[in-house]
Amino acid sequence: MILSVDIRHAFAGFDIEARFDAGPGVTAIFGPSGSGKTTVVNAVAGLLRPQGGRITLRDRVLFDAQAGRSVPVARRRVGYVFQDSRLFPHMSVARNIRFGQRFARGVTPPEDERGIIDMLGLGPLMERRTQTLSGGETQRVALARALLSRPDILLMDEPLAALDARRKEDILPYLEGLRDRFDIPILYVSHALSEVTRLADRIVVMNEGRVMLNGPVREVLSDPAALPFVGVREAGAVLEARVIAHDHDGLTRLGLETGELLLPHIGAAPGTSVRVRIMASDVLISLGRPEGLSSRNVLRAVVRSLHKGVGPGVAVQLALGRDLILARITARAAEELDLRPGREVFAILKATAVPRGDISSVRND
Template identity: 65%
Template structure:
């Protein structure tokens, strides 16, 4: 199943012109507030009729301006999870979940409902009403309701934006589980790069209604052109890694295509695949193999490219094995090191602190859909 989007719409102060394709897995729409992200998903859902373009879900045309096609939202078989959950307050959790099945072909499948309840950890909540639930619990119920409608596509518009950090920590493993078992495209809207890095397979970056970068999340986030779009403090890359072993000292040995890392706080089982979000500001560069360091995380790398901005910083694109990531250093340091594309050097990764909620579960992960760990201060 794939979604093809090519739409144009004019708002006061914003000309929206967006094209992208989303396959199975999570395609994240990322950008600042006002970039047009929610307008895009509303157009996909049928809640907004664009001024021009075409939207198709596999062979089904949902919207075509030239042909005058605009399938009503109720007939699109699309699950939509909003920022606030939008549960029915007079219904129990079980009734809210069951309501979604009213829109599924064939009605409620109780076996499927039990599987979804188990997947999202809702068994203990079934007889409660929404006003007794936490924010994270409400969103899990909203996910179950959307999924039991047997959608051909899932839309999630900033589903974690209204949650505090503990509630985000609570719901992230369930989002990852849903991502890993769903066989339909998921379009996920966010302006939080940590969420995107943890969940997304593909990334579409919007700015002022236009697509400015798109591709796999790994490729986009390791592109120096992404720095001014995501902010220098958030800039980084995603590296897939395998959990080789958990040490008795609390450090886990991870294998990458270009070497090994030792990292604290990894709970994924040995043999599983995770993904590391490495921030550019947490990578140092050395021309020679460093000695006498407290960090054991040193990778031999090749310099791919240098991207000099208007300020004093330089984004250095590095390759270790098959993986590409970024280091952000000063222009003075780049000059003193004599960095040039093609040069071999060493990257030192800071893995002394992992922010809350940055470690994801790894159950049921495929090589392309991995869990998340965030290496940062």
């Protein structure tokens, strides 16, 4: 693993005890406000010195409480993108971006700088002052500044929290490009599951200062044990599929291990791998293959597990070959259908219920 975190710290009335590893790609730290997400990232950056534990980045020890070692912030080789961007208002966009080069090891080649500016679409903004930028533009400048410091890891603390839905949709493709183009591991803090499922490879779920779940996004979010931390309304799973074709009626056919999934047109070429978030509330279960339904997405599945919540609902984990999804149904329905682990059923997925924002590209390793 590239980053290893094992820290302990006590505040007045709140304790942090977090342990996890992060590898290549995007590792999301997810949880409600006040769960300790930013505290963990600040410890990695060196803005907080924990009372106990150890942090290593690649082959370097950044912090070791027992040895009394804590590498200064400027020497940690981390890029940090804050929620409020923290750009210098008296500088132009160009000067803000190039400020990051002060912390880079060696000289940044001009072609690398140009590649970052082009990738983030900042060329037309270079001479403007930061006060004239939109929220999305501001965050893109902050990203460029962090990248030009040539960090060993990029820390992003709720970078889209201050943006409205439209601005988030504007900047998410840039974050996907950053994830796919640069070989820099990213620690991404968010309480928005839609961002996590679109960007992250792994997820660390935190609650009240503790790591509750940790693993690949596809595995963690399809686990009914995640429901108490994710919330019933946000419960769902992530499928990875391949674009097969775009049909004449405006639907796109996606290939899964056990069949095909039809969704409204996706702007991706055939052969492209995509990630689709399927909400548990948009999955129905049938004991036999249904007839006379408007839904075209009917897939064979096997019940893996059932999780009874506090209310009348039950989360059912279904296996579509090696893919896992969740269905949220009533306990009464589960009892009447006699659902149990190992039972073969049919999963019915509502194609039109999947918004475009829940479909994204897959990172190429």
